[in-house]
Amino acid sequence: MPExxxxxxxxxxxxxxxxxxxxxxxxxxxxxxxxxxxxxxxQGVKG
Numbered sequence: 001m002p003e004x005x006x007x008x009x010x011x012x013x014x015x016x017x018x019x020x021x022x023x024x025x026x027x028x029x030x031x032x033x034x035x036x037x038x039x040x041x042x043q044g045v046k047g
Contacts, residue, residue: 006031007041 002011018038022029033041 003032005034005037007033007037010034 002013003017004010005012005017012032012034016035017032018035019030020033020038020041022031
């Protein structure tokens with residue numbers, strides 16, 4: 001069963017996903033992003 005992107009909820013093929021860690025209320029949470037959302041997330045981190 002394919003994974004779904006945390007942000008856009010599109011299905012992700014196995015080799016096209018990226019795990020990122022979000023910090024919310026002092027709790028870490030690992031989520032999966034597709035290539036496109038991951039690139040947007042990286043740009044946001046870079047500022």
